[in-house]
Amino acid sequence: MKNKINLFNNRVALIEPSGGFSGMQYYNMGMFEGLKTNGVSPFLFTSSSEKFLNSNIENIYNYFDKVWKSPYFITKFYFYIIGLIKSIIKAKKEKCHIVHLHQFHLDSNLILTIIFCKIFFNRLVLTVHECRLFSKKKKGINIIFAFILKLLVNKFIVHNKFSSTKFSSKLKINPIIIKHGSYINFYNSKPYDPSNKKFNLLFFGLIKESKGLDVLLESLVVLKKNDIAFNLIIAGRPWQNDFSKYQNIIDNNNLNENISTHLHFISENDLITYFENCDLVILPYREIFQSGVVLKAMSLKRAVLCSNLPAFEELINDSYNGYIFESENPLSLAEKLIKINNQSEKIVDVVEVAYNILKRDFSWNDIGFNLKKLYINL
Numbered sequence: 259m260k261n262k263i264n265l266f267n268n269r270v271a272l273i274e275p276s277g278g279f280s281g282m283q284y285y286n287m288g289m290f291e292g293l294k295t296n297g298v299s300p301f302l303f304t305s306s307s308e309k310f311l312n313s314n315i316e317n318i319y320n321y322f323d324k325v326w327k328s329p330y331f332i333t334k335f336y337f338y339i340i341g342l343i344k345s346i347i348k349a350k351k352e353k354c355h356i357v358h359l360h361q362f363h364l365d366s367n368l369i370l371t372i373i374f375c376k377i378f379f380n381r382l383v384l385t386v387h388e389c390r391l392f393s394k395k396k397k398g399i400n401i402i403f404a405f406i407l408k409l410l411v412n413k414f415i416v417h418n419k420f421s422s423t424k425f426s427s428k429l430k431i432n433p434i435i436i437k438h439g440s441y442i443n444f445y446n447s448k449p450y451d452p453s454n455k456k457f458n459l460l461f462f463g464l465i466k467e468s469k470g471l472d473v474l475l476e477s478l479v480v481l482k483k484n485d486i487a488f489n490l491i492i493a494g495r496p497w498q499n500d501f502s503k504y505q506n507i508i509d510n511n512n513l514n515e516n517i518s519t520h521l522h523f524i525s526e527n528d529l530i531t532y533f534e535n536c537d538l539v540i541l542p543y544r545e546i547f548q549s550g551v552v553l554k555a556m557s558l559k560r561a562v563l564c565s566n567l568p569a570f571e572e573l574i575n576d577s578y579n580g581y582i583f584e585s586e587n588p589l590s591l592a593e594k595l596i597k598i599n600n601q602s603e604k605i606v607d608v609v610e611v612a613y614n615i616l617k618r619d620f621s622w623n624d625i626g627f628n629l630k631k632l633y634i635n636l
Contacts, residue, residue: 265355266355266356266633266634266636267353267355268297268298268299268630269298269299269301269352269353269354269355270293270298270299270300270301270354270355270356270357270358270633271300271301271303271345271348271349271352271354271356271357271358271379272286272289272290272300272301272302272303272304272358273303273304273342273345273349273357273358273359273360273371273375274286274302274303274304274359274360275303275304275305275322275325275338275341275342275367276304276305276322276326276362277304277305277306277320277322278304278305278306279305279306279326279523280362281550282304282360283304284441284444285438285439285550286302286304287444288439288440288441288443288444288622288625289439289622289625289626289629290302290315290318291443291622291626292439292621292622292623292624292625292626292627292629293626293629293630294626295622295623295626296623296626296627296629296630297630298626298629298630298633299317300317301317301319301348301349301352301354302317302318302319303319303321303322303341303344303345303348303349304318304319304320304321304322305320305321305322305323305325305326305341306320306323317352319344319345319348321340321341321342321344321345321348322337322338322341323341324337324340324341325337325338325341335367338367339370342370342371342374343374346374346375346378349378349379350378350379354379355379355380355381355633356379356381356382356383356633356636357375357379357381357382357383358382358383358384358385358629359371359372359375359382359383359384359385360384360385360387361384361385361386361387361388361407362387362388363388364388364400364403364404365403368403369403369406369407372384372406372407372410372411373406373410376410381412381633381636382410382411382412382413383411383412383413383414383415383632383633383636384407384411384413384414384415385414385415385416385436386414386415386416386421386425386433387417387547387548388547389416389421389424389425389428389547390545390547404428404429407429408429408430408431412636413433413434413632413636414429414431414433414434415433415434415435415436415632416433416434416435416436416547416548417435417436417437417438417547417548418435418437418547418548418569418572418573419435419568419572420547420567420568420569420572421433421435421547421548421569422435424547434632436625436628436629436632437619437620437625438548438550438553438620439553439620439621439622439625440553440556440557440616440617440620440621440622441553441554441557441558442557442613442616442617443622444557445530445557445558447557447558447559447613448534448558448559449559450537450559450560450561450605450606450609452537452602452603452605452606454537455487456487456488456489457481457486457487457488457489457537457538457595457599457602458488458489458491458535458536458537458538459488459489459490459491459536459537459538459539459540459595460490460491460493460532460533460536460538460539460540460560461474461490461491461492461493461494461539461540461542462493462494462524462529462532462533462539462551463493463494463551464494464495464496464497465492465494465495465496465497465499465501465504465521466497466498466499467498467499467544468543468544468545468546469541469542469543469544470542470543470544470565470585470586471492471504471542472503472504472507473542473544473565473586473587473588473591474490474540474542474588474591475504475507475508475511475513475517476507476588477542477588477589477591477592477595478490478511478513478516478517478592479511479513479588479592480588480589480592480596481592481595481596482511482512482513482516484596486595486596486599488516488595488599489516489517489518490516490517490518491517491518491519491520491532491535491536492504492517492518492519492520492521493520493524493528493529493532494520494521494524495521495522495523496521501519501521520532529554530558533554533555533558533560534558534560536560537560537561537602537605538560538561538562538563538581538595538598538605539551539552539555539560539561539562539563540562540563540564540591541562541563541564541565541570542564542565542583542585542591543564543565543567543570543585544565544567544585544586545567546567546569546570547569548569549564549569549570552564552570552573552574552580553616553620556579556580556609556612556613556615556616557613557616559609559610559613560609561580561581561598561605561608561609561612562574562580562581562612563580563581563582563583563591563594563595563598564580564581564582564583565582565583565584565585565586565591566582566583566584566585567585570582577604577608578608578611579608579611579612579615580608580612581594581598581608582594
């Protein structure tokens with residue numbers, strides 16, 4: 259029997275439009291460098307970011323920059339289409355065989371991108387970051403969009419077993435599991451100092467209903483009643499969510515002196531400052547498929563406290579490399595916070611174990627190897 263011929267020419271187009279405007283620049287660069295290490299020639303089409311905007315790194319093109327700087331929907335859409343066309347033309351010119359895309363929302367931009375790319379390229383790979391492909395609103399449209407994905411995309415990637423189970427149950431397709439890489443290569447982590455007099459907490463990221471900020475605030479009422487000195491920083495902008503309901507909890511329980519809010523997009527410099535000045539990053543989520551915040555915290559040598567959702571429990575072993583509490587249970591969260599505060603000296607060990615696990619199991623070089631193998635199999 260003749261050996262199969264590898265038709266993959268090691269040239270792949272990575273199209274990820276949001277880039278530094280949604281915190282994806284490090285993910286993109288991790289994938290980019292991981293592929294290069296494994297002999298693939300990636301071409302990254304993205305948008306500007308603070309770190310890579312003026313970079314001299316070859317084969318990175320900020321074609322989508324104007325999309326996120328435009329204040330109007332119609333101009334955003336116009337610049338998106340222009341960026342997409344420029345990306346396709348450049349990728350064709352560079353003889354890329356495969357286009358690798360990313361899904362965060364199931365919307366018209368994603369569908370148009372897939373259709374345009376499928377016209378000009380035979381092989382499409384889609385990393386699914388958000389597996390909630392059907393919603394109560396516009397359910398019929400989402401079913402149509404999901405059908406188009408199933409028809410046109412050659413391979414789907416998810417980041418963990420939970421996402422794989424959810425995705426396959428909806429689309430009846432088994433995706434490939436390839437982990438989300440760490441941020442160790444992008445940050446010079448400051449060692450954790452357990453000598454803080456106050457218990458410094460951080461809630462970071464988009465403020466969505468599913469993120470459970472209300473659960474966290476209600477748990478802090480218990481801490482205040484127990485005379486535990488604490489500070490909480492809430493850093494991130496509300497998304498399809500009114501912050502007033504959270505502010506009401508803060509006001510009604512006299513938590514203002516313990517909480518500071520920064521309700522806007524967080525720059526990289528501020529992000530690092532917030533993480534480095536906290537004892538614990540709290541993720542009281544009601545639903546999650548994969549969290550970059552957990553990996554970011556671990557990469558910066560900060561401990562995480564997460565709700566006991568399957569995606570978190572695949573990564574976190576309670577009191578070993580992080581902490582777990584019962585989802586949507588403010589009392590459980592409060593009890594865990596009190597316990598961690600009383601045993602603060604153990605946080606150092608938890609942080610170190612988590613950091614070593616990232617180095618061992620979440621390397622972008624390993625991810626690049628697995629991606630190359632997937633590309634070849636196409």
